[in-house]
Amino acid sequence: MEKVDGRLVRGDQTRRAVLRRSVDIASVDGLEGLSIGRLATELGISKSGLFAHFGSKEELQLSTIRAARRIYADNVVLPAFEVEPGLGRVWALSKQWLDYSQSRVFPGGCFFQKVSHEFSARDSAVTEMLAAVHDEWMDLIETTIGEAISRGELTGDPKQLAFDLNAYYEAANLASILHNDDTTYEHARQAVRTRLESAVVPGTPLPW
Amino acid sequence: MEKVDGRLVRGDQTRRAVLRRSVDIASVDGLEGLSIGRLATELGISKSGLFAHFGSKEELQLSTIRAARRIYADNVVLPAFEVEPGLGRVWALSKQWLDYSQSRVFPGGCFFQKVSHEFSARDSAVTEMLAAVHDEWMDLIETTIGEAISRGELTGDPKQLAFDLNAYYEAANLASILHNDDTTYEHARQAVRTRLESAVVPGTPLPW
């Protein structure tokens, strides 16, 4: 029971407020650095009241990942999908991703980069969900590239191209946060353009 | 006072044993997940005795980074530097890095990837040291590429090429750990080869 007549009931409002704060904290301090007591204090609610919404720390972490996924979809995927399938959409996806990272939709940079590294070497439900999200994302790039290939705008191995593009995104994200300097995004944008040009079918108009 | 007649004294042996374990733990659970109590228990020594060697948690973290840097230098940089400067060395550096990650010199994959993400959005002495190590590493790649350019084996912007190669390394490292599957290293090796071929001066023999 989350909605009544389309209106949010009290509990769900709290839940949303908690998760909105959770994703920001986790993008900076990780999903372990995200502590229930701290979260409650910052939101001005009781620790036990907050805890009751999730039942366990792990469930809070999983819910936080789901919330971050929605924000990610809204800020990266949806805008890119307003562009027609093909090379234009591949470029839009790259542009949206780098803008998403650079504009600090999450204060600590890409949420998923952060927490994926945090849980990468463990074996938990959180790790599994993060691996699934990573898979989902790589599949999405590959599919988008596949559409461009079907339309005769790109050639080559979509998996390889997806790997390369994603690598540029991630590298720019880390370097920019670590050095608090976003000149690296230009390297990434240049890398994307050059890599796409190497795979583009002659005669195809370039979207940048 | 660390050595007597070239022999290690007791305290330094302990210190080394601690750090050898620290880098492994940190590569899996991060530098915050590295707790003094746990470390002491695993090594069978007292918490307070261990603590006395470092004086603070932060100093333990900094020492751990220095220890990891030595291991990194031994396993990645030194082997590559046995190859003559030029394209061959650039390739050797890439190969060594991917082997270093794939062979799990650190059980959690690349130590620096892990902890750099962990501390990237913070502002501490640890963050500064990690940023410095990252800089040092990027400079090393650029210099190595610069040598190949001076010898007329490569063309283009060394900074851009360094960014691209490092991006392939990092992306392969994360994907392989997250999915517990090392097929992604072949994507990385292929990406490195293709990228180098795009910058190689015609007539230069390829080292792979």
Next chain:
DNA sequence: TAATTGTACGAACGGTCGTACTATTACTCT
């Protein structure tokens, strides 16, 4: 031999962690 230093120890400190229970408040529905 005496004094000093290096190394490691156990115990305890105040804090924070996640979690479990019980009470209290606020809202819905008949």
Next chain:
DNA sequence: AGAGTAATAGTACGACCGTTCGTACAATTA
């Protein structure tokens, strides 16, 4: 209006955190 339920708060817990302390023993130096 009163019962019933959902949401929040209060309190307490055991475990672990980094850190400090006083102490014991061994090795080095005087």
